[in-house]
Amino acid sequence: METIESMAEVRYTGEKGLAEALRGADALFVYDFLSTAVPGAWHAADKLRWLHIASAGVDPVMFPALRESDVTLTNSRGVFDASIAEYVLGVIIAFAKDLPRSLELQREGRWQHRESERVAGRHALVVGTGPIGRAIARMLRAAGMVVSGMGRRAREDDPDFGAVHASAELVRHLPAFDYVVAVAPLTEQTKGMFDAAAFATMKQSARFVNVGRGELVVTADLVTAMREGRIAGAALDVFETEPLPPDDPLWTMPNVLVSPHMSGDFAGWRNALVEVFADNFERWHTGRPLRNVVDKQLGYVPSGHLGA
Structure with missing residues (x-):
């Protein structure tokens, strides 16, 4: 300063x-x-x-x-694009290689052989096509994943996502993906977009990652989906209430990874x-043009604007 x-x-x-x-x-x-x-x-x-x-x-x-x-x-x-992308790849690998369970077994001194999953070839949907979403897409593609995006409008041949689906068709497209990453800005249109209907259409083997905003998710619906085995796991870095209350069920749910809003830090x-x-x-x-001017009606910096 x-x-x-x-x-x-x-x-x-x-x-x-x-x-x-x-x-x-x-x-x-x-x-x-x-x-x-x-x-x-x-x-x-x-x-x-x-x-x-x-x-x-x-x-x-x-x-x-x-x-x-x-x-x-x-x-x-x-500022946070690459760091958040690394976090997302990290939790995906943690799920695929069952690293949380390995740590539990290590603490118990138990030798329990298991088979793990491949990351390469898995399909990931990145919901939010801004700079952070693009950094995530590039990182996941580098690991061999098949990545699609979801934004305000559908399009083909995107340089980072390939296909981009329209957010209005979220529920229609969710069944095709093994990993769903939420990084959309919080707007009236995106608030609560991941609700019971969304989780009900995902694969039972799918994992959900939220590095966007806690309010993108109806938390009670996510807890129910996890308890009923509708999805296989969730990695959450943001929450509707922060800090996450000590008695929140997400702390102790199996196959849920909780981090305290630090994915980009x-x-x-x-x-x-x-x-x-x-x-x-x-x-x-x-008197020169400012970087990162937010469209106050949209709630984010439009694509193509002078960036950071």
């Missing part, structure tokens, strides 16, 4: 002081991307022209007054987020 401090008056604040700090401010950097304090302090944003959030998802700041304002919204897409990620903001601040200060 030193470079920015040399060009502008910078005010640092927590949630309680946000409204006071916002008065007269031209730009707001929401470094705490899990904070929901911005809507409550919005009345004080009397001069604000630009808001940048330190995450790819913008749902914590996507409230009606911001949508209707002239304030430009940018995000930090590009590599060593150095905090500095990388500030670097994205610093680059955009220099652009804003000199």
